[in-house]
Amino acid sequence: MSIESKQQEIIEEFSVFSDWMQKYEYIIDLGKDLPVIENDYKTDDNLIKGCQSRVWLHAQLIETGRVQFTADSDAIITKGLVALVVRVFDNELPADIASTDLHFVKAIGLSEHLSPTRSNGLASMIKQIKIYGLAFSANHA
Amino acid sequence: MLDVHAIRSLFPILQQQVHGRPLVYLDNAATTQKPIAVIERIDAYYRTTNANIHRGAHHLANISTEHFEQTREKTRAFLNARETAEIIFTSGTTDSINLVAQTWGRQNIGAGDEILLSMLEHHSNIVPWQMLAEEKGAVIRVIPIHDNGTWQVESLDTLINERTKLVAVNHVSNALGTINPIETLIAKAHATGAKVLIDGAQSVTHMPVDVHALDCDFYCFSAHKLYGPTGVGVLYGKRELLDAMPPWRGGGEMIKSVSFEKTTYNELPHKFEAGTPHIAGVIALGIAIDFVQSLSWSEVTAHKQQLLDHATALLLEIDGVRIFGTAPHKAGVVSFNVASHHPFDIGTLLDQQGVAVRTGHHCTEPLWNFYGVPGTVRASFAVYNTLEEIESFITALKKAIHLLS
Numbered sequence: 001m002s003i004e005s006k007q008q009e010i011i012e013e014f015s016v017f018s019d020w021m022q023k024y025e026y027i028i029d030l031g032k033d034l035p036v037i038e039n040d041y042k043t044d045d046n047l048i049k050g051c052q053s054r055v056w057l058h059a060q061l062i063e064t065g066r067v068q069f070t071a072d073s074d075a076i077i078t079k080g081l082v083a084l085v086v087r088v089f090d091n092e093l094p095a096d097i098a099s100t101d102l103h104f105v106k107a108i109g110l111s112e113h114l115s116p117t118r119s120n121g122l123a124s125m126i127k128q129i130k131i132y133g134l135a136f137s138a139n140h141a
Numbered sequence: 142m143l144d145v146h147a148i149r150s151l152f153p154i155l156q157q158q159v160h161g162r163p164l165v166y167l168d169n170a171a172t173t174q175k176p177i178a179v180i181e182r183i184d185a186y187y188r189t190t191n192a193n194i195h196r197g198a199h200h201l202a203n204i205s206t207e208h209f210e211q212t213r214e215k216t217r218a219f220l221n222a223r224e225t226a227e228i229i230f231t232s233g234t235t236d237s238i239n240l241v242a243q244t245w246g247r248q249n250i251g252a253g254d255e256i257l258l259s260m261l262e263h264h265s266n267i268v269p270w271q272m273l274a275e276e277k278g279a280v281i282r283v284i285p286i287h288d289n290g291t292w293q294v295e296s297l298d299t300l301i302n303e304r305t306k307l308v309a310v311n312h313v314s315n316a317l318g319t320i321n322p323i324e325t326l327i328a329k330a331h332a333t334g335a336k337v338l339i340d341g342a343q344s345v346t347h348m349p350v351d352v353h354a355l356d357c358d359f360y361c362f363s364a365h366k367l368y369g370p371t372g373v374g375v376l377y378g379k380r381e382l383l384d385a386m387p388p389w390r391g392g393g394e395m396i397k398s399v400s401f402e403k404t405t406y407n408e409l410p411h412k413f414e415a416g417t418p419h420i421a422g423v424i425a426l427g428i429a430i431d432f433v434q435s436l437s438w439s440e441v442t443a444h445k446q447q448l449l450d451h452a453t454a455l456l457l458e459i460d461g462v463r464i465f466g467t468a469p470h471k472a473g474v475v476s477f478n479v480a481s482h483h484p485f486d487i488g489t490l491l492d493q494q495g496v497a498v499r500t501g502h503h504c505t506e507p508l509w510n511f512y513g514v515p516g517t518v519r520a521s522f523a524v525y526n527t528l529e530e531i532e533s534f535i536t537a538l539k540k541a542i543h544l545l546s
């Protein structure tokens with residue numbers, strides 16, 4: 001599934017929620033379900049330091065030429081948001097990761113989590129994912 | 142009794158809804174909201190008297206200068222300083238502390254000298270001293286605290302010694318709300334000849350401050366935490382210290398005459414006010430002080446105590462709540478965590494319900510290292526907060542905990 005169709009899928013999932021509580025309950029559940037990052041990868045090198053919640057992101061280029069992402073956070077809402085972002089970019093081609101516009105966060109009404117004042121590391125994590133995409137596509141070329 | 146509803150009506154920002162709920166603003170230790178008179182004064186300044194001060198020979202410049210200097214006099218009276226020349230306008234508490242570090246500090250602190258801080262300090266009362274200590278080879282020492290967030294006062298007798306040149310502490314802790322016994326500390330510091338700087342960022346809204354009676358050497362605060370505008374702060378210093386201090390920033394306003402051979406500096410307070418200041422902001426600080434002075438301190442303190450007591454009691458009824466800072470004397474701040482929930486998660490879910498609190502380390506990282514937690518949720522109160530708002534906050538908190546569990 002392409003990055004774009006995964007974004008559409010998430011937007012559809014969120015369209016059924018009629019209030020903030022349902023939305024956040026879902027995000028919290030996603031946070032609880034996100035497979036934890038292997039401890040070996042939960043290193044300072046992989047740490048994206050937001051002001052308040054911490055996010056770890058590990059990226060790996062596999063034989064298919066696609067990138068696998070695993071991630072974690074110490075805050076459960078951040079972790080849920082991270083799960084959504086990972087779902088969108090995981091197992092995609094580096095060039096697509098680098099070039100596709102991430103619009104679903106705004107579309108599901110959570111753009112405030114992208115603001116630097118939120119400092120939950122999400123914005124920095126997305127930036128880091130893009131950098132991995134660029135780096136891996138450069139390696140490949 | 143304080144007429145809280147009448148006071149609330151003076152604050153336009155409080156009348157709004159956030160995420161479809163009435164705003165409950167409990168982040169007053171970060172910054173307070175502004176009464177309409179302060180907002181209108183800034184507007185009126187730009188509409189009617191905007192001119193640069195202390196230099197023009199024209200009508201508007203004279204009026205602006207007069208209004209600007211009126212705030213200096215109001216600030217002097219507010220702090221009970223002896224003279225207006227002891228009131229320096231800065232851009233905030235942080236700026237005031239840096240001014241002292243870079244002038245008095247660089248002149249008076251040398252290798253091996255000690256600067257005494259406390260475990261409760263805000264980063265802006267730590268970092269400027271670390272920078273100075275690094276440059277001069279001086280040593281930073283720290284007043285330890287008890288678990289309840291009060292100083293270990295008995296440690297002062299050994300911590301303050303003949304090497305101590307300066308003690309810099311806050312009057313009220315922004316992270317925990319502890320009101321510190323600065324009177325005791327000032328007496329002990331002066332007994333060995335050390336100077337004392339008080340970070341009053343959180344105290345000026347909470348209680349009357351009398352720098353003369355306190356006998357502190359420097360006192361700093363920010364207008365924006367006192368219902369005034371951002372970008373304006375105050376440094377009070379004793380004249381004999383300010384007079385002996387070299388200027389810091391060079392520029393216009395702070396000079397008497399300039400030639401390429403020799404510049405002579407202006408007198409106090411202008412010596413420390415280089416460049417065009419935040420004129421509208423300073424004038425509006427005068428209105429903020431008028432607002433605070435129009436209230437009775439005993440009523441304000443009693444009201445905030447009631448808010449604090451109510452919030453504390455309701456919080457303690459909730460399973461898993463741990464309050465940080467349980468000093469007998471506290472200002473309107475309550476810092477807490479709930480079980481193992483991350484403060485950010487709690488803060489996000491409170492925000493969804495219109496409740497504004499601060500989450501995180503509140504710029505006091507060393508304190509949270511002491512407690513072994515990365516941070517807390519902090520609710521902090523101002524005169525316009527109501528008991529009903531405390532209840533809304535608690536209801537919202539319970540809902541947040543429910544969602545997270």
Ligand SMILES: Cc1ncc(COP(=O)(O)O)c(C=O)c1O
Pocket residue numbers: 170171232233234235236263265266311313314315340342343363504
């Ligand atoms: C105790 C204390 N000191 C210093 C500061 C810094 O104030 P400002 O950012 O206005 O310079 C604050 C504000 O957060 C504070 O609470």
